[in-house]
Every structure is written in structure tokens, then in C-alpha cells.
Amino acid sequence: MPSHDAHTRGLLLTAIGGLTLTIDIPLIRLAHGEAWTILLLRTGTTFVAGLIMWAVWRSLSDRAPQLIPGRSGLVVALLYGLGSIAFVTGVFNTSTANLVFILAFTTMFSALLSWVFLGERPRPLTLGAMALMLVGIVIIVGGSVGSGHLFGDFMALCASLMVASAITISRASGKDMGFTALIGVILPFVVAVFMVSKVGFQVDAPWWIIFNGAIVMPISFFCLANGPKYISGPEVAMFYLLETVLAPVWVWLIFSEAPTRNSLIGGTILIVTLVAHSLWQLHEGRKRRAALAVIHPA
Template sequence: MTPYQKGLLITGFGGMVLTIDIPLIRLGGGDEWSAQFTRSGLGLAVALLCWIFLSLRKGKSVSLLPGRAGIIVAGCYGLSAIAFVAAVFNTTTANLVFILTSTTIFSALLGWVLLRERPKPATLITMAIMVFAVFLIVSESIQSGNYFGDLCAVAASFGLSLGIVFARMSGKDMGFAPMIGGILPTILAAGILLSKGGVSAFHLDAPWWTIANGVIIIPIAFWCLATGPKYLSGPEVAMFYLLETVLAPIWVWMIFLEVPTRNTLIGGTILICALIGHSLWQLRSERKKRLAQRNELAADVS
């Protein structure tokens, strides 16, 4: 298995697991900051336990956050988590996941600025189509004045993109970074809950759903997705987050009967079609590139 194929497998599995994150937050219900504290706090605790286990098993301390780059990446994921949970509680699932497709746009632009990875014309065209589609989705919220949740979704997408690009810049293993970044939302949520009355302010309608999310789903999904930039480009990793775009609204529709608005469906369809088309183009280009490399190698051998 080539490193590229390994990256596709790991990142694809992480993206699939992540699709049930939003439904579990919704099933847990309760107070926004209680959900934030539980989801991020348990993810942080699991990461630390895994780190201790691996260190004991190897007989030496395993790198938790590789230097300054690790701290920056963890901070980006932490800020993204704060905005993400706020968006879950303040906008529809369809709006949230479709706006999160902006991660691909932000990753390509940040990669262009920070890594000098200039997007190809096809990528720029796809990005322009996506910007139009996202504006179409957000337009209804802007008109109604209820746009806080949508803005939180945009902020979550930008923070996620920063984390992906900085991880790729470092070239180091950032598997623990998303969970360790959970220290930011955990501390913030704890402070807000304490200011509201401490334990009495903590409330979840069905805590076991949120606990399962923090203990199982978040650590597995984000470890896989944070490992992806070692093998794939930022935009490619960002595209695996799009599995959530397709599947999360379906799970929420099946569980909560939450039907997206007309503009959301139109914008979401445009986004998905644009991204599928771009992904197929990327796979074809990658295939051509590998074939050309094989032909060059064969020519050199002969």
C-alpha cells in the first residue's frame, strides 16, 4: 500500500465516523455549554489516557504535541470545536454541514498563501461555484436576521482549515492535536457553567449519547483526520469532511424529521455536484501522474 493510499484509507474512515457527531450532540440535547464541556472534555481525557498507554508500552514518552506547530494546530482545532458546537445549537444541521464544505475553499486558499500550493484552474472554478452555493444557503438566515449559527459554522470551517494546513506545513504526526485542542472549549465551557451556578447549571437531556460521542466518536474521527495531512494535501483531507455533509442531514432527517429549506437543498446540491466533479478530476489527474512516473521509471531502467 502506497502512502497516498494509506492516507485515503485512514482519512476516509475518519470522515465516515465523523458523520454521526452531530446526531449524537442533538440526541444528547440539554445546554450548549454542558454539551461542549462533555464532548471536548471526554475527548481530551481519552487522548491523555491513550498517550500514557502508548508511552508505557514503548518505554519512553511519546510526543503529544510536536513542538510549537503542535500547539498551534491544537489551538486551531480547539477554536473550531467551540464554534462548531455553537453552530449545532443555533442553526439547522443542513445549514451547518453544507457551510462546513467551505473547509475545502479555506484549505486551498490557505495552502496557496502559506505553502505556495497554487490551486489549479479547475480547483479555482470549483471554489467559485462553492462560494455561490454557500451564499445561497446563508442568504435566508441573513434575511431573517438569524445568522449567528451560520457565522459560527463559517468560523468552525476556517479554524478547521487552519489546523489542516498548519499540520501539513509541519509534516509531523498531529494525531493527538484535535483532542488536546479540546482543552480550550473544556476550560471555556467550565468557566461559563461555573458562572451560572456550577453543577446545578450542567444539564444534558440524554447524557449517554454525548458521553459516547466524546469517548468514542471524537477521538477516532479526529485522530484519523488529523493524521491525513501527513499523506494528502490540505484540500484532499478537507474533502473527506464532506462525508458529513452528505450523511449527517440524512441521519438527522431520519431521527428528528428535520427537513432542509428549499435554498439549502439547492445550495447543497450545487456543492455536492461541484465537489464530486472536482474529486473525480483529482483522481484522474493523480492516476495520470502515477502512470507518467511509471513510464519514466521504465524508460530509465531500459
């Protein structure tokens, strides 16, 4: 059972990661570039920043984690890489609100995959939450039919599934994957280099996306990837919700892009369900820890 100090450290880490992640999409949009150029700059700077962080850590301590820990690490890196491609594609093919609302389904994808592959059967309340969230996704995607956003919504769903798969494999392996997500961007970087060589380098304000890749993504990825070492999954999921709530607000303030009616209805269902389910899981976790403390007092 983690100590109070470790729990506080975990909350601080994930709060920093979650808040930092909320400006990812606005920075991508501010760069005003073609999708493959944005992907090239974003992943290239993230990869370099990740290597620098790891090299500094290794020079100061012999406890620096492996960049890619074994075969499971390789699979996780591949999944994060594919998820990055799907995410950036979604940014350019659907609204920000649709994108982040659908990405919120990552938590439920994780629960479903844990059930199928790890034998962790969800409780009835979790199954009910999955059903409600599926209704929200159907409402959002249904509103995109005929609007040209359907492909972008599908890419957001793919990104959500890839991240959930990476989380599930990370949990099953028990290995430190703190740097794996950062190194996994090498796949989309190689793909982006090839595509940019065909379509050309097109970006109006590259400094926004360079700042995003060099500072924002390494901080958010590293903090969120290390959070589960100190706090529970539901607590980490609560901080992932910050992007779902705040990213559409930043985009609305900067670009005056208001969510559609269907997006708001479906997104509200998703957020309310996730928050209620996460709070319930936190309550159950505290009850179990309290019971253990009574049985095995320190």
C-alpha cells in the same frame, strides 16, 4: 510514492474516520442539553480519551508521536480548540443541513490558504470551483437572513476557516499532528467550565454526549488526521464529504428536520462542485504517479 498497502491503509483509516464523524451532530442533538454543558462534556471526554490512547501507545512503543509538536503544534491545537467552540455554537444556532454544507467549504479554504501562505497556486479549475462554492454559501446564508440562523451560519463558517488553517499549518510543518486535535480541546473545555459555572449544568441525556466525546470524536479525529500520511489530500477530502451528505439524513430520520429550499440548492452546488473537483484532482494525481513510474521504474 506510497505503496499499494500504504494507500489501502490510508483509505481504510479515512473511511472509518469519515463514517464515524457523521454521527457527531445527531449525538449532540440527542443529548438535549445547553450548549456550554454539551461543550464541556464533549471536550472533556475527548481530552481524557486522547490522553489514554497516547499513554497506551507510548507504553507499547517508543514511536508514539508528541502530543503537541513544537510551536506549530501549539498553534494547530489552538485553532482546533477555537474551531470546536465555533462548531458546537453553530449546532445550536442553525440547521444541521446549513452547518454541514458550510463546513464542506473547509476544502476550498485549505486551497486558498495554501495559495496565500505556502505559495501553492491553485489551478484555474480549482479557482472556478471556489467561485461556485462561494455562490452555494451565499445562497445558504441568504436563506437564513431573517430566520434567526445567520449567527449559526457565521459560526459554521468560522469553524471551517479554523480547521482549514490548522490543516495548512500541519502540512507546512510536516510534523505528526495525530493527537494535536485531541489535545486542542482543552481550550474549549476550560471556557465551557467557566460558562457552566455561570449558567448551570443542563443536559437531559448526558450518556449520548459522553459516548460522543469518549469514543466517536477520538476515533474520527485520529483516523482523519493520520489519513494524509498515506493518501492524497483530495482523497481525504472525499471522506470528509460523508458528514456533509449523511449527517442531514440522520437528523432528518431522527428529528424530522427537513432542510430548507435554499439550503438544499446551496448544498447541492457545494457537494456537486466538491465531488467533481476531488475526482478531477484524483485523476490528475494518478496521471502524475503513472508518469513518474515510467520515468523512474521500480
